[in-house]
Amino acid sequence: xxxxxxxxxxxxxxxxxxxxxxxxxxxxxxxxxxxxxxxxxxxxxxxxxxxxxxxxxxxxxxxxxxxxxxxxxxxxxxxxxxxxxxxxxxxxxxxxxxxxxxxxxxxxxxxxxxxxxxxxxxxxxxxxxxxxxxxxxxxxxxxxxxxxxxxxxxxxxxxxxxxxxxxxxxxxxxxxxxxxxxxxxxxxxxxxxxxxxxxxxxxxxxxxxxxxxxxxxxxxxxxxxxxxxxxxxxxxxxxxxxxxxxxxxxxxxxxxxxxxxxxxxxxxxxxxxxxxxxxxxxxxxxxxxxxxxxxxxxxxxxxxxxxxxxxxxxxxxxxxxxxxxxxxxxxxxxxxxxxxxxxxxxxxxxxxxxxxxxxxxxxxxxxxxxxxxxxxxxxxxxxxxxxxxxxxxxxxxxxxxxxxxxxxxxxxxxxxxxxxxxxxxxxxxxxxxxxxxxxxxxxxxxxxxxxxxx
Amino acid sequence: xxxxxxxxxxxxxxxxxxxxxxxxxxxxxxxxxxxxxxxxxxxxxxxxxxxxxxxxxxxxxxxxxxxxxxxxxxxxxxxxxxxxxxxxxxxxxxxxxxxxxxxxxxxxxxxxxxxxxxxxxxxxxxxxxxxxxxxxxxxxxxxxxxxxxxxxxxxxxxxxxxxxxxxxx
Numbered sequence: 001x002x003x004x005x006x007x008x009x010x011x012x013x014x015x016x017x018x019x020x021x022x023x024x025x026x027x028x029x030x031x032x033x034x035x036x037x038x039x040x041x042x043x044x045x046x047x048x049x050x051x052x053x054x055x056x057x058x059x060x061x062x063x064x065x066x067x068x069x070x071x072x073x074x075x076x077x078x079x080x081x082x083x084x085x086x087x088x089x090x091x092x093x094x095x096x097x098x099x100x101x102x103x104x105x106x107x108x109x110x111x112x113x114x115x116x117x118x119x120x121x122x123x124x125x126x127x128x129x130x131x132x133x134x135x136x137x138x139x140x141x142x143x144x145x146x147x148x149x150x151x152x153x154x155x156x157x158x159x160x161x162x163x164x165x166x167x168x169x170x171x172x173x174x175x176x177x178x179x180x181x182x183x184x185x186x187x188x189x190x191x192x193x194x195x196x197x198x199x200x201x202x203x204x205x206x207x208x209x210x211x212x213x214x215x216x217x218x219x220x221x222x223x224x225x226x227x228x229x230x231x232x233x234x235x236x237x238x239x240x241x242x243x244x245x246x247x248x249x250x251x252x253x254x255x256x257x258x259x260x261x262x263x264x265x266x267x268x269x270x271x272x273x274x275x276x277x278x279x280x281x282x283x284x285x286x287x288x289x290x291x292x293x294x295x296x297x298x299x300x301x302x303x304x305x306x307x308x309x310x311x312x313x314x315x316x317x318x319x320x321x322x323x324x325x326x327x328x329x330x331x332x333x334x335x336x337x338x339x340x341x342x343x344x345x346x347x348x349x350x351x352x353x354x355x356x357x358x359x360x361x362x363x364x365x366x367x368x369x370x371x372x373x374x375x376x377x378x379x380x381x382x383x384x385x386x387x388x389x390x391x392x393x394x395x396x397x398x399x400x401x402x403x404x405x406x407x408x409x410x411x412x413x414x415x416x417x418x419x420x421x422x423x424x425x426x427x428x429x430x431x432x433x434x435x436x437x438x439x440x441x442x443x444x445x446x447x448x449x450x451x452x453x454x
Numbered sequence: 455x456x457x458x459x460x461x462x463x464x465x466x467x468x469x470x471x472x473x474x475x476x477x478x479x480x481x482x483x484x485x486x487x488x489x490x491x492x493x494x495x496x497x498x499x500x501x502x503x504x505x506x507x508x509x510x511x512x513x514x515x516x517x518x519x520x521x522x523x524x525x526x527x528x529x530x531x532x533x534x535x536x537x538x539x540x541x542x543x544x545x546x547x548x549x550x551x552x553x554x555x556x557x558x559x560x561x562x563x564x565x566x567x568x569x570x571x572x573x574x575x576x577x578x579x580x581x582x583x584x585x586x587x588x589x590x591x592x593x594x595x596x597x598x599x600x601x602x603x604x605x606x607x608x609x610x611x612x613x614x615x616x617x618x619x620x621x622x623x
Contacts, residue, residue: 034613050611051552065612068552068584072609098585 001317002026002077002101006070007041008091009081010060011370012387013295014041017079020309029073031066033059035378040370047073054380060084063091070100077101077316079309083382086292087114103316104270105291112266113289123286126265128258131277131285133200141178144199148177151201157181159188160196170202203285205436206277208232209244210290211259212300214311215268216321223256224300224308225330227273230435231424233347238417238440239424240296241335242303245395245433246282255284262289270315271297271308295338295387298368302334302391333398334391337421339369339409340383344420351379355413360405364391364398377414385416395433399425423447455482545595547617553584555604555616565606567617571599579617582610597621 006029007017014030018041021028030045035054042048049069052059059065061084070078078100080086089110095102104110113119123130132151137160138144148155148171157169157180169180181197189195212224228244229237243252259274271293276284297308311322341350357373369386371377377385388405392398406422424430427443467475467486477484549555557565557580566578573579578590579599601618604610 049552050613052612059612064585065552069611071585072552072554 001319002313004029004046004073004075005077005079005103005313006031006066006073006075006100007045007079007081008060008066009079009084009086010036010039010041010381012368012384013081013083013293014039015044015370016368017081017309018044020307020313023307024310024313026313029069029075031060031069033380035376035380039375040372049073054378056084056380060381063088063094066091067094067098067100071098075100077103077313079103079312080292082292082295087290089114101316103312105268105272109266109268110291113272113291116288119289120286122266123262126261128262128265128274128286129284131200131203131287134198136198137196138181138199141181144181144197145174145177147199149174151199154202154204155199156202157184157197157199159184159192160194160198201285203277203279205438206230206279207244207246207436208237208275208287209247209255209278209284210273210275211255212297212308213259213263213268213272213274214308214315214321215263215270215272216315217269217318218320220321220324221260221264221268222321222323222325222328223259224304224306224328225252226255227296227299228435229296230437231430231439232437233440237296237338239335239337239421240299241333241395241398242299243330243333245435246278251282251284258284258286262286271312295384296336298366298387298389299334299336302366302389303330303332304328305331332391332393333395334389335395335398335402336387336389337402337406338384338417339386339388339411339421340417341377341385341414342383342417343415344417347417349379349383350415351377351383352414353377354385354411356410357412358408358410359386360388360408364401365389365405366391371411385411385414388421399431455479455484460484543620544600544618545597545621546615547579547591547593547619549582549610549612549614549616550591551582551584551589552611553582553589553609555606555608555610556581556583556588557602557606559588567599567602569599569602572622573597573599573619580604591616593619595619595621 004027005021007014008031010032018028028045030042030048031051032039032042032048033052033054034050036042051065051069052062063085078095080091085091086104087110089107092102092104092107092110112122120130134147138147154170154172157171169184171177171180184197185195188197208229209226210229211226213221214224215221225242226244226247227240227242229240231239255276262274263272273290273294275287275290277287278284293308293312301308314322342348343350353376354371354373357371359367366389367386371385388409390398390401390405392401403425406418406425409418411418424443429439467488473488475486559581566580567573573593574596575593577593579593580591581588582591597619599617600620603615603617
C-alpha cells in the first residue's frame, strides 16, 4: 500500500481524496498555486508544496512542477482528482517513467477514450450500442438520403471538423435531406475549412444517464449502477441523482452489462464512467467514457454504501476490488445539487469572499466543500463552492430533504445557485421525474414567461 | 405633506444615518423606521467555527536524500521560519520552479556564488534540479549577494526565497 499520496488538485476533490488517504493511514501531499495558499486542502495535508502562480497552466496543469513536488516529498502515488490533469495520458506516462503510481487507468485507455471516433469504434467492436449513423464522411446527397433512411428519422447532419453547434442540421424527412446536405457542406467549408459532414440519428430530448464502473488489475470489472445527469446547462451538469427515475432493474442490468463489457474491452483499470444517451423508448446509446473519478461520484456512494476513492487507491496499489457485483446493493435515493458561485439567474460568475457560511446537516445529508467563512472564491478556477447531497429512503424523501437543506444553506458575500436549485425542487417536471437534456432550456423559458397564476 | 416633502425627509434621514423618525403635524402622523441592511440568512446563525489560523503553509521538510523529514501541518502550528521580509533596497531571488537546490554545479566544485560576491545580470547563481534536469537559475539584476536562504540539497517550492541581492545603481 502507498505510504504517501500527492493530490494533484484543489478544492473539494482534493479534500475528498485526502479523507480517503487519512482513513487508510496514508500521508498526504497537497500542491497549490499561490492564491490557494490558505486553502483547506493545503492546511489539512501533511505536507504542502507551492507549485506556481495563479494561472492553472503554470500550476495545477504544470506537470514538471507536480512531478518535481512528488519527488522532493517522496510521494509514491499521485491522485489527479477530476478536471485538470485527470485525463492527461501524458501525466500518466510520466508517472510510469518516474516510478510514481498514477491513481487511475493506464495511458492507453485514457488516450483511446479521449479520441471520440476511436472510442466509438472500440465500442462497436465490443457490441455496445452506439448512436447509429454513417460510418464516416458522407460523400454525396444520394448517399446521405439513403443513410438517413437506414438510420431512421430524425437525423442530424454534423460537420466532421466542427463543434459548438455549428454546421449541424436536424432533418426530419427524406425530402429535406438533399438541400440540408448541400447547405451543411457549404457551412462546414466556410466555418471549418473542410466540407466533410456525417450523419447520426438525432435523439430528441434524450436523458443523460451514466454508469459507474470499477475495474481492478485482477480482471474484475463491476458496475455500480447509474446516475441521471440530464439537468445541464451548456453541457455543465447542475443536478445529478441516483438512481434514475426511469431506469428499471432490468434496464440497469442491461446497461450495466454493456458498461462492464465496454470497460473490459479496453482493458480498463480503476474508476470510470460510461455516458449514455437514453431515448424515450429506453434505447441507450454510448456517448463517451470518462476515465476519471467524477464530481458526482458521491450520489453513487450514498446509494451503494461504497467508498469509491478508497477503492481507487486499493486498485492502484494492486489489490483486488473489495466487493463483487453480487455484493452490491442499491438503497434509497440520492440527489446532488452543485452549488456554484454564479448568479442564479444569469449564471454570471460571482467570485469573492464568503462572509457567512452555514452548511446543512442532519439525517441523510452530505456536503463536500472546501469553502468556509472567510474563504476566497477566486476567479482563476472553477466556480464550484459545494456539492450538496441528500439521501432518502425514496425520491420523494430525498427531494423534501433537499428542499429543507437549500432553505438553510447560507452563503453570503457571493452569489450562488442555491435559489435556482430551490426553484427546481418545486418544478412539476422535476418532481415527476420528467427529465431530459432540454430541461434547463424549458425551465429558463418558463421562468421568464409572465406568470399566469400561482 | 406632499411627495416632494416626503422625499426630502427621507433624503435627510439617509444623510444623517437616522434610523427612526416620527413627525406629527396637521393631522398627519409620520413614522419612519430604517432597518439595517437585511441579511439573507433566515435567522440568527450559530457562529461557524473559525477556520484554522492562517499561517505560512508547511514547507517541505529540510534535508537531502533519502527523504526529507516531514513537519505535520496541524492547524496553527508554524514550525517553518516566516518568509524573510524584503529589506528596503534588497531584491529577493525566488525559485521559479519546484525542485532541489544546489549551490554548486557538482558536489566537488565550489559554489557558484558566496555572500559578498558581486554578480552580473545573467550570471548563474545556483542549480535547481527537477525531474533529473539541472536548471540554472540566473541573476536578473547586478549587485552584491547579501544573503543565501537555502542550503545545498534542500527542496524548494515555487516562490521560495533563494538569494537576497543588493542591486547596484
